[in-house]
Amino acid sequence: MLEKTLKSIEPFTSKAEKKSRFCMRCGELATKLVKYSTEGAILVEKYCDNCAKEIEDGSAN
Numbered sequence: 794m795l796e797k798t799l800k801s802i803e804p805f806t807s808k809a810e811k812k813s814r815f816c817m818r819c820g821e822l823a824t825k826l827v828k829y830s831t832e833g834a835i836l837v838e839k840y841c842d843n844c845a846k847e848i849e850d851g852s853a854n
């Protein structure tokens with residue numbers, strides 16, 4: 794696994810919401826884009842509110 798660092802969590806824009814997207818963790822409709830920095834790249838993953846919150850809280854350590 795690549796080491797990745799949480800960069801930001803952003804809500805979808807209205808345009809992005811028109812395509813169906815699902816949370817990578819639980820399969821609910823995703824509402825947040827979670828961005829990570831890795832070596833030389835930005836990874837964008839999609840999560841629902843709950844999972845995005847857990848990721849945000851978990852990254853505080």
Ligand SMILES: [Zn+2]
Pocket residue numbers: 816817818819820821840841842843844845
């Ligand atoms: Zn979720």
